[in-house]
Amino acid sequence: xxxxxxxxxxxxxxxxxxxxxxxxxxxxxxxxxxxxxxxxxxxxxxxxxxxxxxxxxxxxxxxxxxxxxxxxxxxxxxxxxxxxxxxxxxxxxxxxxxxxxxxxxxxxxxxxxxxxxxxxxxxxxxxxxxxxxxxxxxxxxxxxxxxxxxxxxxxxxxxxxxxxxxxxxxxxxxxxxxxxxxxxxxxxxxxxxxxxxxxxxxxxxxxxxxxxxxxxxxxxxxxxxxxxxxxxxxxxxxxxxxxxxxxxxxxxxxxxxxxxxxxxxxxxxxxxxxxxxxxxxxxxxxxxxxxxxxxxxxxxxxxxxxxxxxxxxxxxxxxxxxxxxxxxxxxxxxxxxxxxxxxxxxxxxxxxxxxxxxxxxxxxxxxxxxxxxxxxxxxxxxxxxxxxxxxxxxxxxxxxxxxxxxxxxxxxxxxxxxxxxxxxxxxxxxxxxxxxxxxxxxxxxxxxxxxxxxxxxxxxxxxxxxxxxxxxxxxxxxxxxxxxxxxxxxxxxxxxxxxxxxxxxxxxxxxxxxxxxxxxxxxxxxxxxxxxxxxxxxxxxxxxxxxxxxxxxxxxxxxxxxxxxxxxxxxxxxxxxxxxxxxxxxxxxxxxxxxxxxxxxxxxxxxxxxxxxxxxxxxxxxxxxxxxxxxxxxxxxxxxxxxxxxxxxxxxxxxxxxxxxxxxxxxxxxxxxxxxxxxxxxxxxxxxxxxxxxxxxxxxxxxxxxxxxxxxxxxxxxxxxxxxxxxxxxxxxxxxxxxxxxxxxxxxxxxxxxxxxxxxxxxxxxxxxxxxxxxxxxxx
DNA sequence: CAGCTATGCGCC
DNA sequence: AAAGGGCGCATAGCTG
Numbered sequence: 020x021x022x023x024x025x026x027x028x029x030x031x032x033x034x035x036x037x038x039x040x041x042x043x044x045x046x047x048x049x050x051x052x053x054x055x056x057x058x059x060x061x062x063x064x065x066x067x068x069x070x071x072x073x074x075x076x077x078x079x080x081x082x083x084x085x086x087x088x089x090x091x092x093x094x095x096x097x098x099x100x101x102x103x104x105x106x107x108x109x110x111x112x113x114x115x116x117x118x119x120x121x122x123x124x125x126x127x128x129x130x131x132x133x134x135x136x137x138x139x140x141x142x143x144x145x146x147x148x149x150x151x152x153x154x155x156x157x158x159x160x161x162x163x164x165x166x167x168x169x170x171x172x173x174x175x176x177x178x179x180x181x182x183x184x185x186x187x188x189x190x191x192x193x194x195x196x197x198x199x200x201x202x203x204x205x206x207x208x209x210x211x212x213x214x215x216x217x218x219x220x221x222x223x224x225x226x227x228x229x230x231x232x233x234x235x236x237x238x239x240x241x242x243x244x245x246x247x248x249x250x251x252x253x254x255x256x257x258x259x260x261x262x263x264x265x266x267x268x269x270x271x272x273x274x275x276x277x278x279x280x281x282x283x284x285x286x287x288x289x290x291x292x293x294x295x296x297x298x299x300x301x302x303x304x305x306x307x308x309x310x311x312x313x314x315x316x317x318x319x320x321x322x323x324x325x326x327x328x329x330x331x332x333x334x335x336x337x338x339x340x341x342x343x344x345x346x347x348x349x350x351x352x353x354x355x356x357x358x359x360x361x362x363x364x365x366x367x368x369x370x371x372x373x374x375x376x377x378x379x380x381x382x383x384x385x386x387x388x389x390x391x392x393x394x395x396x397x398x399x400x401x402x403x404x405x406x407x408x409x410x411x412x413x414x415x416x417x418x419x420x421x422x423x424x425x426x427x428x429x430x431x432x433x434x435x436x437x438x439x440x441x442x443x444x445x446x447x448x449x450x451x452x453x454x455x456x457x458x459x460x461x462x463x464x465x466x467x468x469x470x471x472x473x474x475x476x477x478x479x480x481x482x483x484x485x486x487x488x489x490x491x492x493x494x495x496x497x498x499x500x501x502x503x504x505x506x507x508x509x510x511x512x513x514x515x516x517x518x519x520x521x522x523x524x525x526x527x528x529x530x531x532x533x534x535x536x537x538x539x540x541x542x543x544x545x546x547x548x549x550x551x552x553x554x555x556x557x558x559x560x561x562x563x564x565x566x567x568x569x570x571x572x573x574x575x576x577x578x579x580x581x582x583x584x585x586x587x588x589x590x591x592x593x594x595x596x597x598x599x600x601x602x603x604x605x606x607x608x609x610x611x612x613x614x615x616x617x618x619x620x621x622x623x624x625x626x627x628x629x630x631x632x633x634x635x636x637x638x639x640x641x642x643x644x645x646x647x648x649x650x651x652x653x654x655x656x657x658x659x660x661x662x663x664x665x666x667x668x669x670x671x672x673x674x675x676x677x678x679x680x681x682x683x684x685x686x687x688x689x690x691x692x693x694x695x696x697x698x699x700x701x702x703x704x705x706x707x708x709x710x711x712x713x714x715x716x717x718x719x720x721x722x723x724x725x726x727x728x729x730x731x732x733x734x735x736x737x738x739x740x741x742x743x744x745x746x747x748x749x750x751x752x753x754x755x756x757x758x759x760x761x762x763x764x765x766x767x768x769x770x771x772x773x774x775x776x777x778x779x780x781x782x783x784x785x786x787x788x789x790x791x792x793x794x795x796x797x798x799x
Numbered sequence: 800c801a802g803c804t805a806t807g808c809g810c811c
Numbered sequence: 812a813a814a815g816g817g818c819g820c821a822t823a824g825c826t827g
Contacts, residue, residue, distance in 0.1 A: 353824085362823055363806050382813080388807060419808060422821055448817050452811085459819045462810035491811090555815095562814030678812045703814085711816040715811095719817095747811045747817090 057139050060236055065245045067232060072248040075129075079251035081243060082132045083147045088154065092161045095124040101161070102169040102258035105179045106250050108237040112175060113303070113433055113440055117183025118239045119246070120154070121254035129255040131247035134184075139240040147243070155184050162188055169261045171211045171253075172196040174445070177299045190296065195257060197291045198264045200446040201283050205617055215256040218263050279605070282613025290612065290723050291445065297730035297742065298443050305438035306460070306743050306751075307477045308428065309791070316425050316469055320417055327414040331360050334407045338374065345373045360414055363387045370395070374404065387411075424463060424470050431458045439474070443745070450712050451614050451719040453745050460744050463792070471792035476753045480739075481797050483763055485770055485786040486749035487722070489514065491558060493780045494717045498611065501590030508780045516543075519550035522580075522587035553584045557591055558714055560707025595710055602709040609713070611777045612720040616712035620698070620705040626673060627696040628661035628688075635659060635692065661693055669695065722748060725773035732769060738762045751792065759788055759799040 082088050095101040102123045109115030116135055123129040132154060136145040158180075170176050173191035180186040199206060199214055208214055238246060266274040268284040275281055335342065335358060345368075346354065354368050366387040370376045378384035379394040389412060396408035431439050439458065447454020455461040464470045476482040487493075492514055496504040507517035512527065519530035523546055528535065532544040549570055556566045567577035585592045599621075602608050607617040672684055673695075681697070688695050722745060729735065729750065730742050738758035744751040750770065754762040763786040770784040788797050 359823080361821090364823070383806095386806085415807080419821075423809065423819095427821090447819090450817060452817060454818050456819060459810085462808090462819065464809060465811095466809090559815045559817095561816090564814050566814090568814095707814095707816065715817060718811095749811080 057236065057240065061139055061241065061245075064232060064236065064241060068245050068248050072252055075248055075252060079129045079131065079248060079255075081247045082130050083149060085149065085153050085157070088132065088149065088157050091122065091124075091127060091130055092157055094127050095122070095161060096164045096166060098124045098126065098166075099164075100124060100167040100169065102254050102261065103176060103180075104171065104250070104253040104257055105176045105183075106238045106246070107179055107183070108239050110175075111440075112178035112182050113435065116239060117179055118237075119250055120180070120184070121250045123251070123254035123258045125258070129251035131243075131251040131254075133243045133247070135239050136241070136243050136246065137239055139236075145243060151184055155186055158184070158186050159188070162186075162190070167192045169193045169195065169258055171257045171260070173295050174299045174302070174443075177295065178303055181299070181303065192292070193261050193265070194292065194295060195260045195264060197295070197446055198268055198287060199260075201287050201291065201614070202264065202267055202280070203617065204446075204449040204451075204615075205619070211253065211257060211260065215260050219256065219259045282609065283615055286612055286614045286720065290614075290720060290727070293727045293731070294445050294723050297726050298445050300730060301742050301744070302440055302443060304741050304743060305433065305436065305440035306474050308432055308437065308439050309473055309475050310429060310432070310437070313425060313429055313473045316473065317421070319469075320421050320425055324414065324417045324421060327410060327417060328360060331407070331410040331414055332357060334403060334410055335369075337403050338369075338407075341373050342369075360411060361418065366411060370408075376404065389415075420464065420467065420470060425473075427458060428473060445723070448715075448719075450616055450716040451610065451723075452715060452747060453719070453722075455744075461746050465793065468793065472794050473792075475791040475794070476789075479755055480753040481756045481759045481799065482743075482789045482792060482794070483740075483752045483754055483759070483766060483786050484749060484789070484792070485752075485763075485767055485784045486746075487718075487770070487782060487784060490718045490721070490748040491714050492554060493782065494611065494721070494778065495554070495558060495594070495714050497778050497780050498713060498717065499588075499590040499594040501588055503588065504590070505780060511781075513547070515547045515551040515554065518554060518584060518588060519546040522550060522583040549580050550584060553581050554591070556581075557595060558711060560711055598709045598713055599706060602705070608709050610716040610720050611774075612717065612724075614716050614720055616708070616716055618705040618709055618712070620701040621709065623698040623702055625698055625702060626666075626670060627698065628666045628669065629694045629696065630659055630661060631689070631692050631694045633659065665691075665693070669693075718748060721774040721778065722750075725770045726750065728769045728773050729766060732765065735762060735765055735769075738765075740766065756797070756799065759797070763788055763799070 080087075082091060092101075104121040106118040106121065107115050108118060118135045119131055119133045121129065121131050133145070133148045134151055134154065136148060137143060138145060168189075168191050170191045171194070173194040173196070177189050177191060180189045195211070195214070196209070199209070206214070208217060233241070238250075241249075266272045267278060267280050268287050269275055270281050270284045275284055342354075342358075346352065346356075349372075352368065353362075353364055354373075355362075355365060358369060359365050367385040370387065371378070371385050376395055379398075380386055380391050383391070392408040392412050396405040396412075399405055428439065431441070433440055439460070441455050441460045442457050444454045444456070453461070463474070474482075493508065496508060496514070503517070503521060504514060506512075507514050513531065516527055516530040519525075520527045523530070525546070528543070529540075530543050530546040530550070532540060532547060534540050534543075552566050552570050555561070563578050563581060564574045566581070567574040570577060570580075572580075598608055602618050602621045606619055606622055607615045609615055669684065669688060673681060676684055685695050685697075726742065726745055729752070732740075735754075738754060738761060740752060740754040740758070740762045742750060742752045750766075752766065767784040767786045771782045774782065788799055789795060790797055
């Protein structure tokens with residue numbers, strides 16, 4: 020079965036991501052100043068919309084009277100379904116304005132309900148817009164019918180309707196964004212319009228892009244008579260995308276079966292859809308923030324940064340002669356004066372050109388990353404060079420804290436409530452994990468004990484954090500099904516120590532860091548960490564040399580350790596094998612709950628053969644019949660394949676060749692006019708991903724199930740408990756102090772039970788109760 | 800000027 | 812010969 024959605028070939032993953040982001044963002048720079056005057060831009064927009072959507076003029080309507088809205092909703096009830104999309108002045112549901120609501124139900128024209136349009140000349144609110152209160156009340160009546168509600172990226176629209184229209188009970192039954200992610204997480208287009216164009220218009224729709232159309236103009240300034248065309252169009256294409264998706268994610272439907280999506284449909288209905296409300300609640304709640312404390316941190320770390328910079332400059336001055344000599348020789352060097360410590364380019368010049376430090380890493384011979392600088396520093400401890408490298412590292416550490424966290428966070432505070440409301444993308448990672456942005460609350464430093472304390476409980480509340488200990492190893496144990504590993508957890512043993520004991524033929528106690536009398540046991544510690552490295556290495560698809568480096572043992576030794584562990588726990592390599600086979604045969608791997616991670620790269624041929632010019636070297640490029648392709652409006656490019664026997668010849672050679680010989684073979688082919696594409700790296704990437712995606716994805720499923728249970732628990736709600744941040748295997752929440760004891764116990768219980776249908780390993784969650792994130796424990 | 804890539808680094 | 816999964820975001824430096 021081919022992948023459901025075709026993924027176009029692209030130059031790079033980074034490019035894909037850039038494209039996806041572009042498609043996903045609705046014009047971030049909505050409030051910047053407009054060049055050429057507002058009226059000019061609006062005329063331009065008017066013309067663009069006319070040209071591209073004018074044909075829908077009579078198909079879409081504007082709702083400006085109460086009875087019109089009422090009648091429309093009557094039809095929605097009759098159809099038992101409505102698609103909803105909102106138009107706003109920006110992407111922040113708390114600070115930006117609701118401008119209008121777009122609705123659609125089959126049999127009716129798509130409709131736009133303008134609410135807050137205003138004149139771009141006078142700024143006065145435009146006439147003929149329904150009162151928000153009336154619209155809210157009509158919607159409230161509509162919601163009582165529990166009809167299906169279709170949205171795209173529902174979390175946003177739900178929050179907009181809650182905060183902008185006061186529609187507290189708005190819900191969604193089908194989110195086309197989440198459905199699309201589940202149907203193909205590799206889809207580079209994540210926005211509504213590109214998805215609709217690709218799957219509902221078979222890519223044939225007008226390539227007209229709205230991406231930059233409204234740049235610099237907020238939607239409230241667009242005249243209603245222009246705006247309604249654009250807005251109403253969104254509601255109808257949301258519905259059309261839903262119609263396309265629905266059979267694939269409906270269990271029992273032929274298409275759902277054919278594409279093996281029945282379990283995915285389960286995940287959609289029971290994990291992703293219920294998660295939306297929980298996420299919307301978290302984003303609306305936000306986290307309280309201590310500005311005064313933050314200001315103190317800024318001062319403290321600002322001073323440290325100055326000191327670190329000074330230290331760097333002093334150390335540089337010891338090399339003044341060398342630097343001066345270099346500058347004289349290389350007039351147009353990028354080396355500024357003084358040297359910019361933040362510039363990797365300049366640090367590379369300083370180290371490798373001025374100071375002639377030999378490269379320590381073959382992969383990046385001019386690298387200046389942390390690991391490389393540590394290697395250089397360790398070569399001659401105490402030397403000026405070593406001090407210099409350390410000073411760069413120390414500067415970077417504190418500069419990162421200041422620029423990304425300490426001085427950034429205050430800019431993110433919502434002035435209305437003094438809290439930080441980030442955005443969570445519940446399908447941020449292709450494995451199903453969450454991501455967080457604006458700001459990212461999932462990468463706040465934890466090693467540093469100051470930074471997290473900026474985040475505090477609301478006054479009268481306490482913070483609660485509860486994490487799954489060893490979530491991923493436990494998931495892996497379940498998926499391997501190894502009885503010895505399961506037993507280790509059932510008996511409350513340390514898994515890594517148990518693996519070490521059974522693999523290295525020694526006792527469990529000999530594989531612990533501490534002896535029963537409390538003294539340290541270095542050999543035990545080493546055994547345990549060796550077993551741990553192997554297990555986590557499997558989890559991440561880590562290679563033996565890399566594990567060797569981590570354990571500080573020769574590669575051969577690391578291989579021997581791995582062999583022992585695999586011999587003692589054959590279920591582990593079996594799981595690797597099964598996962599690979601699953602991916603090779605089906606093109607995807609699955610999580611415990613049935614979420615898919617497609618890995619099409621795994622099915623690539625190791626080598627692909629193409630004629631460099633698109634045709635054989637001695638061919639006349641015009642010597643063939645052109646076939647007209649109507650979809651692109653021009654003759655089809657003709658593909659000449661490299662004959663199978665030539666491919667076979669090269670494949671045979673390459674299979675026997677060592678790395679160093681491959682290049683020569685590629686060059687030889689090049690002379691024949693053949694380009695050989697080496698997919699080895701891509702395939703290796705996919706191989707690593709296939710084990711990891713199952714574990715990481717299952718853990719994500721589990722965490723989401725927990726969020727849903729916790730977020731919807733009636734008793735917790737009564738206690739005033741509310742979730743704040745999911746950090747993968749950990750949930751941060753807050754609760755009124757007087758209810759903290761009961762809430763924390765229930766919190767831990769719900770979390771530990773959340774995955775019990777599929778995960779038969781004891782799960783316990785400890786709840787920490789504090790006044791601030793990582794702060795002092797509070798007694799309750 | 801915006802928008803992009805490269806490099807580097809924070810988290811799980 | 813090399814060999815680590817998943818994110819978001821900062822700065823530098825280039826390009827159109």
